[in-house]
Amino acid sequence: xxxxxxxxxxxxxxxxxxxxxxxxxxxxxxxxxxxxxxxxxxxxxxxxxxxxxxxxxxxxxxxxxxxxxxxxxxxxxxxxxxxxxxxxxxxxxxxxxxxxxxxxxxxxxxxxxxxxxxx
Amino acid sequence: xxxxxxxxxxxxxxxxxxxxxxxxxxxxxxxxxxxxxxxxxxxxxxxxxxxxxxxxxxxxxxxxxxxxxxxxxxxxxxxxxxxxxxxxxxxxxxxxxxxxxxxxxxxxxxxxxxxxxxx
Numbered sequence: 001x002x003x004x005x006x007x008x009x010x011x012x013x014x015x016x017x018x019x020x021x022x023x024x025x026x027x028x029x030x031x032x033x034x035x036x037x038x039x040x041x042x043x044x045x046x047x048x049x050x051x052x053x054x055x056x057x058x059x060x061x062x063x064x065x066x067x068x069x070x071x072x073x074x075x076x077x078x079x080x081x082x083x084x085x086x087x088x089x090x091x092x093x094x095x096x097x098x099x100x101x102x103x104x105x106x107x108x109x110x111x112x113x114x115x116x117x118x119x
Numbered sequence: 120x121x122x123x124x125x126x127x128x129x130x131x132x133x134x135x136x137x138x139x140x141x142x143x144x145x146x147x148x149x150x151x152x153x154x155x156x157x158x159x160x161x162x163x164x165x166x167x168x169x170x171x172x173x174x175x176x177x178x179x180x181x182x183x184x185x186x187x188x189x190x191x192x193x194x195x196x197x198x199x200x201x202x203x204x205x206x207x208x209x210x211x212x213x214x215x216x217x218x219x220x221x222x223x224x225x226x227x228x229x230x231x232x233x234x235x236x237x238x
Binding site for chain 2: 006013015017048050051052053056057058060066090091092093094095096097098099100101102103104105106107108114
């Protein structure tokens with residue numbers, strides 16, 4: 001996970017939930033590729049990606065505005081069209097675009113106690 | 120993952136990203152407990168939860184309205200306060216509340232081809 005820093009709402013997220021056939025090296029490649037693609041884009045704020053051994057995964061990318069999301073989705077869709085084999089890894093996936101309204105975090109401090117943080 | 124069905128935007132999500140000390144049975148218990156807690160609440164639409172072997176996890180719960188989220192957070196916070204030991208599992212976590220504006224899904228059909236779905 002890359003986006004451990006707190007972000008300042010409002011901003012946008014793209015939530016990608018999926019089921020792969022199996023945990024495979026292709027996942028690592030796909031995930032790094034999306035990250036590489038996103039990282040260079042205007043408004044990119046961060047990225048979280050987790051997949052378990054059963055092939056279930058969630059990838060969240062964080063964006064400053066809805067326009068930034070739209071631009072990224074155009075690029076990602078274009079890239080995907082170039083690589084039709086990509087869908088072969090998936091059984092299913094869902095894509096959701098959402099506006100973050102509130103957030104807070106909890107961190108363990110060096111003394112072992114926890115503290116709550118707000119942006 | 121439980122929320123493989125498409126939902127009708129607008130609706131709300133609570134995104135919980137976290138790092139645990141290690142993949143442990145406590146995670147399974149915590150996740151089932153949150154699910155059990157959420158499932159009985161008004162406006163609950165679904166739940167996705169993934170954690171990898173490194174302890175990184177994402178849990179997303181889906182809700183009809185912001186009031187439903189607020190009610191759920193009150194109950195979850197109350198439960199958490201009763202069980203202070205819970206934080207002992209975590210190194211850090213973030214909680215984000217977001218309004219879903221768009222969504223679509225991709226499904227593999229029986230013939231092996233894919234199809235896009237909208238709510």
